[in-house]
Amino acid sequence: MGIALMSIGMILTTTSPGLGQKVPDEIVTAEQTQALAALVGSIVNGIFKEAKCLFFWTDMATTGRAMAGLYALKLISPLFSLTTILIVVLEGFFLVPFAWQKADLGPKVTPHMEKAKKAAEAAWLAIPRASHVKKE
Numbered sequence: 332m333g334i335a336l337m338s339i340g341m342i343l344t345t346t347s348p349g350l351g352q353k354v355p356d357e358i359v360t361a362e363q364t365q366a367l368a369a370l371v372g373s374i375v376n377g378i379f380k381e382a383k384c385l386f387f388w389t390d391m392a393t394t395g396r397a398m399a400g401l402y403a404l405k406l407i408s409p410l411f412s413l414t415t416i417l418i419v420v421l422e423g424f425f426l427v428p429f430a431w432q433k434a435d436l437g438p439k440v441t442p443h444m445e446k447a448k449k450a451a452e453a454a455w456l457a458i459p460r461a462s463h464v465k466k467e
Contacts, residue, residue: 343350384390385397431437 381393385394388394
């Protein structure tokens with residue numbers, strides 16, 4: 332691959348002799364690297380914070396959901412290999428939009444999705460809140 336790139340460079344240099352001097356020496360500026368480092372640092376710290384909450388059980392609900400998910404994954408894992416799941420997901424990325432378009436599912440599915448969304452909103456609003464309690 333390196334030899335192929337060097338060959339392309341030789342052809343470009345031969346056809347346009349001044350092209351090499353026009354290409355900048357720096358691709359990424361210092362400000363961009365600092366922003367990227369800050370982003371990576373915040374992602375790493377966020378993951379560490381969540382892992383710490385799971386490990387030390389500081390958030391019982393999150394730890395319980397993680398344990399249930401891992402147990403379900405343990406039960407399902409003998410049935411499907413990671414390669415099979417990856418292939419199915421990648422095929423889904425291409426086949427679902429294609430089937431959606433070919434079968435013209437938009438007008439058929441959208442009303443059901445709107446009905447489910449309204450039902451979910453009604454259920455969310457039905458949850459008692461502290462603001463619903465009358466102060467005496």
